[in-house]
Amino acid sequence: MAALVSHLYAQHDRAALLEGRQATREPRWIKWSILTVALGFFGVFLLLPLAVVFVGALAKGGQVYLDSLRDPDTLSAIWLTLIAAAIAVPLNLVFGIAAAWAIARFEFHGKQLLLTLIDLPFSVSPVVAGLSFVLLFGSHGWFGAWLAAHDIKIIFAVPGIVLATVFVTVSFVARELIPLMQAQGREEEEAAVVLGARGWQVFWHVTLPNIRWALLYGVMISNARAMGEFGAVSVVSGHIRGQTDTLPLQVEVLYNDYNFAAAFSVASLLALLALLTLALKSWVEWRSGRALQAQEPV
Amino acid sequence: MTATPRLPRVLPGFGLSLGFSVSYGSLIVLVPLAAIFIRSAGMPLADFLHAVLAPRVLASYRLSFGLSLLAAAINCVFGLLLAWSLVRYRFPGKKLVDALIDLPFALPTAVAGIALTALYAGNGWIGRYLEPLGIKVAFGPLGILVALVFIGLPFVVRTVQPVLEDLDTELEEAATCLGAHRWQTFRHVILPVLQPALMTGFALAFARAVGEYGSVIFISGNIPMVSEITPLMIMTKLEQFDYAGATAIASVMLVVSFLMLLMINLLQSVGARHHGRNS
Numbered sequence: 032m033a034a035l036v037s038h039l040y041a042q043h044d045r046a047a048l049l050e051g052r053q054a055t056r057e058p059r060w061i062k063w064s065i066l067t068v069a070l071g072f073f074g075v076f077l078l079l080p081l082a083v084v085f086v087g088a089l090a091k092g093g094q095v096y097l098d099s100l101r102d103p104d105t106l107s108a109i110w111l112t113l114i115a116a117a118i119a120v121p122l123n124l125v126f127g128i129a130a131a132w133a134i135a136r137f138e139f140h141g142k143q144l145l146l147t148l149i150d151l152p153f154s155v156s157p158v159v160a161g162l163s164f165v166l167l168f169g170s171h172g173w174f175g176a177w178l179a180a181h182d183i184k185i186i187f188a189v190p191g192i193v194l195a196t197v198f199v200t201v202s203f204v205a206r207e208l209i210p211l212m213q214a215q216g217r218e219e220e221e222a223a224v225v226l227g228a229r230g231w232q233v234f235w236h237v238t239l240p241n242i243r244w245a246l247l248y249g250v251m252i253s254n255a256r257a258m259g260e261f262g263a264v265s266v267v268s269g270h271i272r273g274q275t276d277t278l279p280l281q282v283e284v285l286y287n288d289y290n291f292a293a294a295f296s297v298a299s300l301l302a303l304l305a306l307l308t309l310a311l312k313s314w315v316e317w318r319s320g321r322a323l324q325a326q327e328p329v
Numbered sequence: 330m331t332a333t334p335r336l337p338r339v340l341p342g343f344g345l346s347l348g349f350s351v352s353y354g355s356l357i358v359l360v361p362l363a364a365i366f367i368r369s370a371g372m373p374l375a376d377f378l379h380a381v382l383a384p385r386v387l388a389s390y391r392l393s394f395g396l397s398l399l400a401a402a403i404n405c406v407f408g409l410l411l412a413w414s415l416v417r418y419r420f421p422g423k424k425l426v427d428a429l430i431d432l433p434f435a436l437p438t439a440v441a442g443i444a445l446t447a448l449y450a451g452n453g454w455i456g457r458y459l460e461p462l463g464i465k466v467a468f469g470p471l472g473i474l475v476a477l478v479f480i481g482l483p484f485v486v487r488t489v490q491p492v493l494e495d496l497d498t499e500l501e502e503a504a505t506c507l508g509a510h511r512w513q514t515f516r517h518v519i520l521p522v523l524q525p526a527l528m529t530g531f532a533l534a535f536a537r538a539v540g541e542y543g544s545v546i547f548i549s550g551n552i553p554m555v556s557e558i559t560p561l562m563i564m565t566k567l568e569q570f571d572y573a574g575a576t577a578i579a580s581v582m583l584v585v586s587f588l589m590l591l592m593i594n595l596l597q598s599v600g601a602r603h604h605g606r607n608s
Contacts, residue, residue, distance in 0.1 A: 045494075046419045054505035054514075055417075055498050061511075066418055069410040070426070076407075076479055077432050079454065080444040087447055122353075130350035137343045145347075147590060148354045154586040154593075155362065156540025158560040159579045162567065163361035166368055171572055173364065197357055205350075221339045230341035252435065259437025261543035262560065266567065279439040279543070286443050286547070295447075298440040305435035313428045 084302045087295030099285075099293035100300070104273045108281035108297070111189065115264075115277060116257040119196040123253055127204025128246075132238075134205075135212035136220070146209075149202045160198045161266025164191055187269030192277060195263035200253045207249035208242055215241055244315040255308040259301055362583060369580040372573055380577035385553055386562050390581075392470060393559040397538035400477035401485075401531045408485025408530060409523070415486075416493045430487070433480045438543025445476055446548045468550030473558065476544040481534030488530035492523055492600075525600030532596055536589040540582065 049055040056062070089096055099105065130149060134142060152160065166172050168185040178185060185191045219241070223233045239246075261279040268275040276284060278301055285294035369377060380386070414420070415427055433441065449456045449466035459466055466472050496519065504514040542560040549556045557565075559582060566575035 046417060049417050049498065050419065052498070052502070054502040057511050062418060065410055066414050066420060069407065069414040070420070072407045073411060073426055073429075075455070076475075076482065077429055079448055080441060080479065081429075081432065081436075083444045083447050083454065084440060087444075126350055126353045126357075129346040130354070132342060133347040133350055136340050137338065137347070139343075139347065143594075145351060145354070147594070148351075148358060150590055150593075151358055151362070151586075154536040154540065154590045156542065156560045156563075156579075156582055156586070158542050158563050159365065159540070159582050159586075160361070162563060162575055162579050163365050165567070166364040166572070166576060167361055169572075194357075198361065201354070201357055217340060224339050224341070233340070234342075255435045255437075259435075259440070261437060261439040265542075266564070279437045282437075282439045282443060283547075291447075294443060298437075298443060301437045301440050305432060305437070305440075308435045309428050309431055312431065313424070 081302065084295055084298050087291060088299035090295070091292040095292050096296045096299075099290075099296040102293070104276065104284075105278075105281055105293075105297055107273045108276045108278050109300075111192070111274075111276070112258050112278040114189065115193050115196045116254055118193050119200055119257045120250060120253050122197055123200050124204050124246075124250055126201065127206075127208055127249060130205040131208035131212050131242075134209050136217050149205050149209075152198055152201050157195075157199055157260065157262030158266055161195050161263040164194050164198070164267055168194075186267050187271065187275060189275065191267035192264050192275065195267045196257045196260055199260050199263050200257045203253040203256060204246070204249035207245045207252070211242060211245045212238075244318045248312050248315045251308045251311050255304055258304060365576055365579050365583055368573075368576045372577060376573060377577045380566075380571075380574040381581050385557065386559070386578060388554045389557045389559045389562045392473070392556065393539055396470065396474050396477055396558075397535050400474055400481055400538050401535040403474075403478050404481045404485045404534045405527055405531050408482055408534075409489055409527065411482075412486045412489040412493055415490060431483050434483045438480070438541065439547070441479060441544040442476065442547035445472070445479060445544065449475060449548065467548050468556070469552075470549075470556050472548035472550065473545050473556060476548050477538040477541060480541055480544055481538050484533035484537065485527070485530035488526045488533065489523060492526040496522060525596060529593060529596045529600055532589060532593045536586065536593065539585060539589070 050062075057065070130145065133139070134145060165186055168174055168178060168191065170179065170186070172186070185194070220233050220237050223237045228236070258277075259279055260277075261283075264277055265280060265283075268277070268280055270276060270280065270284070272284065278297060282294050282298050282301070285291075285297060372380075411426075411430065415423065415430075446467050447453050449459070449472055451457065451460045451465075451467070453467070456467060464471070466475060500518050500522075501514055504518045505511075509517070540560060542558075542564070545558055546561055549558065549561075551557055551561060559578065563575045563578050563582075566572075566578065
């Protein structure tokens with residue numbers, strides 16, 4: 032608790048310091064104008080959309096809210112979303128750790144290429160990502176005939192949804208870990224090796240404790256994005272109600288049926304997940320800020 | 330890829346981690362994307378051009394690129410103001426504002442889409458005040474702009490904020506001592522330092538906006554030639570089982586994605602050098 036207070040003061044103090052000095056402050060009316068415009072924009076563009084989700088969800092009362100969440104199609108969408116995330120997130124967690132270990136701990140040719148590969152899914156449109164899997168595994172795709180002959184369905188079925196989800200969330204864990212591990216350097220791990228620790232011992236006892244908070248946030252943001260992916264999953268899902276609709280697709284179905292209260296009820300679940308993720312991020316930043324302070328010589 | 334260590338390697342696991350990440354990344358990302366280029370290359374040129382230069386598709390490029398540029402520019406202005414407020418001023422609820430800046434990043438796009446549509450429709454909280462003024466936001470290009478501004482905001486704030494936090498106040502003090510007005514200090518001392526970060530934020534917001542699908546399609550109304558974005562054109566072709574047409578348009582979008590990624594990398598390396606020189 033004392034640490035939280037001192038951290039808040041540290042942040043508070045910097046702004047206070049800058050506001051106090053003549054060289055780094057603006058006239059009062061400019062400060063208030065900037066704050067009004069910035070916070071007004073924040074309110075209209077971020078707070079109102081968030082509020083409208085929850086107001087829309089509860090517009091017809093708590094009973095309708097609960098009933099729309101208990102609808103069989105919605106329940107199966109929740110189930111499918113959980114399955115897709117439960118496969119995609121661990122896979123990308125392993126990839127993120129492996130990529131971060133290679134990039135932050137070793138020098139090699141083509142490092143920039145691997146970094147670009149990690150960034151690529153961010154700048155590719157989700158619709159293009161979904162289409163690429165259709166070209167590989169769809170009925171007209173490269174492996175389409177072979178898959179059909181062996182009675183395996185990937186597109187318009189669960190495996191396609193999982194693949195699309197893996198694609199769009201591939202970079203998040205790696206993106207959280209790489210800058211942190213680069214900043215931490217490899218001295219601690221090298222010391223452990225010199226003292227006789229084996230590879231996995233180094234990872235479990237030296238690396239993991241240092242990266243655990245960033246890793247946790249990486250997993251949470253991957254999870255939020257995996258559960259919320261719309262465009263890529265929309266291409267490969269085929270929209271079979273109660274079978275291949277994930278939660279975001281179920282939101283679309285309900286919305287297009289003009290069943291707005293139910294659409295916003297399902298949307299509110301995803302909004303809560305997003306808020307939880309952001310709360311965790313703030314907490315992780317506070318923890319790592321504290322860890323940094325603890326490391327600094329007093 | 331061959332490894333050329335400058336020092337003898339002490340840490341284990343280089344081969345395993347590199348081998349795994351390269352093969353996994355190639356399987357999940359490269360092979361599918363390569364499929365798009367290979368399939369496009371296999372098309373007769375006339376068919377390819379017919380697909381990517383159709384009037385409706387050309388209109389969608391104009392709309393997607395034009396509005397994405399405009400949205401990124403709007404985000405630069407308001408993102409800078411928000412980052413400035415978060416670093417320089419004290420105000421109640423600052424922690425909450427700081428945390429919620431990332432909302433568009435964490436909130437599923439479909440949820441953002443229906444929320445923005447509900448807000449800006451004729452009977453919505455905001456739409457009901459704009460409609461009598463003759464401003465129609467939802468179900469038109471203006472609605473797309475609103476959605477693209479929403480999803481791009483965190484990128485500008487989160488690239489500018491750390492640079493502003495690290496900004497050496499001595500520069501401002503020196504400028505003030507030398508008689509500069511506050512505006513002159515901002516224009517000639519602070520803004521040049523922020524410029525690489527602002528441009529990176531702009532490029533990130535633009536790259537994200539061009540490919541965006543979920544938050545846009547609910548609010549756009551999807552009127553041919555007026556409010557159809559390029560990702561929607563791919564979707565429409567797919568629904569008509571025109572896989573070749575969809576693939577051709579997707580290859581155009583992929584080329585743009587590669588170019589944007591290249592530009593972002595360049596901007597970031599310029600920014601890193603700039604940052605290094607100042608600190």
